[in-house]
Amino acid sequence: MAKEKEVVDFVNPFESGVSYETFLNAIPKTSTVEKYCEKNLEKYQIEWLVNDLKHFKNK
Amino acid sequence: MAVDYTGKVKVRGAQIAEIAVEQLYKDPSIEKGIIELNTGSKHGVVKTETSNDINEQAYTGQALTSDGNFTLFDYQVNHVKGEFKVDILEDTLRDTPFADDMSAGAANIDSNRFMQLAADQLGSKMAYKNQVQRWTGIDAATQAAIAALTPGAGQGSITAAMQTKVAALTPSLRNGWLANSLYNAYNATKTLGLGTYIKVTGTTFTSSNIALEYSKIYSAIPVVQRDDMEKPYILNAPLEHKALIKIANNSVGAASNKNFLDENGVISYNGIEINFVQLPADVVMGAPKGSYALNTDLMSDDNSMEVGEKDNDSDVKFFRGITAWSTHVARQEFNLIYGG
Numbered sequence: 356m357a358k359e360k361e362v363v364d365f366v367n368p369f370e371s372g373v374s375y376e377t378f379l380n381a382i383p384k385t386s387t388v389e390k391y392c393e394k395n396l397e398k399y400q401i402e403w404l405v406n407d408l409k410h411f412k413n414k
Numbered sequence: 415m416a417v418d419y420t421g422k423v424k425v426r427g428a429q430i431a432e433i434a435v436e437q438l439y440k441d442p443s444i445e446k447g448i449i450e451l452n453t454g455s456k457h458g459v460v461k462t463e464t465s466n467d468i469n470e471q472a473y474t475g476q477a478l479t480s481d482g483n484f485t486l487f488d489y490q491v492n493h494v495k496g497e498f499k500v501d502i503l504e505d506t507l508r509d510t511p512f513a514d515d516m517s518a519g520a521a522n523i524d525s526n527r528f529m530q531l532a533a534d535q536l537g538s539k540m541a542y543k544n545q546v547q548r549w550t551g552i553d554a555a556t557q558a559a560i561a562a563l564t565p566g567a568g569q570g571s572i573t574a575a576m577q578t579k580v581a582a583l584t585p586s587l588r589n590g591w592l593a594n595s596l597y598n599a600y601n602a603t604k605t606l607g608l609g610t611y612i613k614v615t616g617t618t619f620t621s622s623n624i625a626l627e628y629s630k631i632y633s634a635i636p637v638v639q640r641d642d643m644e645k646p647y648i649l650n651a652p653l654e655h656k657a658l659i660k661i662a663n664n665s666v667g668a669a670s671n672k673n674f675l676d677e678n679g680v681i682s683y684n685g686i687e688i689n690f691v692q693l694p695a696d697v698v699m700g701a702p703k704g705s706y707a708l709n710t711d712l713m714s715d716d717n718s719m720e721v722g723e724k725d726n727d728s729d730v731k732f733f734r735g736i737t738a739w740s741t742h743v744a745r746q747e748f749n750l751i752y753g754g
Contacts, residue, residue, distance in 0.1 A: 364557045367568075367570045368566065368567040368568065369567045370568050371568040371569050371570045371571075372566075372568065372570065372571075373566055373567070373568055374564045374565070374566045374571065375564075375565055375566055375567075375574065376564070378566075378567075378580075400615075403567075403615050403617065406568055406575070406617075407567065407573050407574045407575050408574065408616075409574075409575035409577045410565075410573075410577065411565055411574035413578070
């Protein structure tokens with residue numbers, strides 16, 4: 356039986372040392388920040404993150 | 415150079431004695447000892463910080479391996495010297511109520527009342543500007559360095575929102591406590607970089623969410639520092655928070671709840687005093703009392719004005735005030751920045 360495709364580790368942006376660049380690069384092109392984080396972060400964390408990333412992208 | 419006296423009116427009677435002067439916010443931080451005031455600090459003076467650790471081991475009766483440390487590090491007080499200066503020609507006052515105390519003769523244009531008013535007001539404005547700079551001052555080099563930091567959501571990295579706020583600050587001669595908390599070399603290796611602080615992720619404060627957001631701040635305060643009586647923890651919040659807190663406390667409805675205590679004008683959250691200062695919106699800085707320090711040679715420099723004739727052959731007067739001071743952040747590991 357063929358092995359199941361390995362699940363890629365979630366890159367937690369709230370972990371110390373994880374830059375936004377690293378986090379954004381980990382998100383598959385077909386996904387969004389909200390979708391990528393929905394099973395791993397709390398709703399308020401995702402809301403905060405989306406807002407802070409707006410500042411990052413506008414730099 | 416001349417006095418800008420707009421809206422003059424034809425004088426038909428005596429002037430009402432009280433002149434409507436500007437209202438300036440007086441920061442109580444120094445008066446209340448929230449800020450450690452190091453007067454007599456000359457440029458170049460050294461200040462030392464210390465921390466230590468010692469661990470218990472099982473007794474063996476034999477020589478044990480040392481388990482602990484005693485760490486000290488110094489920082490040098492590097493004052494930035496600045497000057498405030500305004501030139502004034504009182505000739506503009508000849509057809510105003512201030513002419514009443516000018517001596518007779520075309521050459522006499524000195525109004526003692528105006529000179530006193532100008533010295534008082536310019537001195538007050540100078541002190542006010544120093545006060546604001548102590549919190550939000552940032553020099554151009556630090557502003558550029560903070561913009562170049564790699565942002566992130568986790569502890570140990572700056573938020574992109576804070577970088578936006580810092581970029582919006584008007585550069586000044588020195589760094590205040592916010593800039594010095596975010597970027598400094600107050601460490602054993604004197605390495606410049608992101609300061610050490612507890613980050614509490616922030617949002618826009620409203621009267622509806624202020625209690626919830628302060629609960630996050632309260633939870634982030636280190637447990638020992640939260641209950642320390644000798645150096646109680648203080649939250650330094652933007653001036654706007656006072657109104658939001660009062661509105662939140664007076665909300666109407668079944669779920670209404672007074673989350674903040676207001677005793678004789680001292681507002682606190684779960685026993686932690688809130689000090690209202692000129693910080694940018696949605697930024698709260700917490701630290702044990704005395705962790706933010708102001709180093710200055712002489713505190714009265716803050717609002718002292720020297721007045722005199724600018725030249726021997728003109729009537730222009732100068733008003734100048736000279737200051738030399740710097741800010742410092744101590745015990746960084748216990749300090750928090752909401753929105754940092």
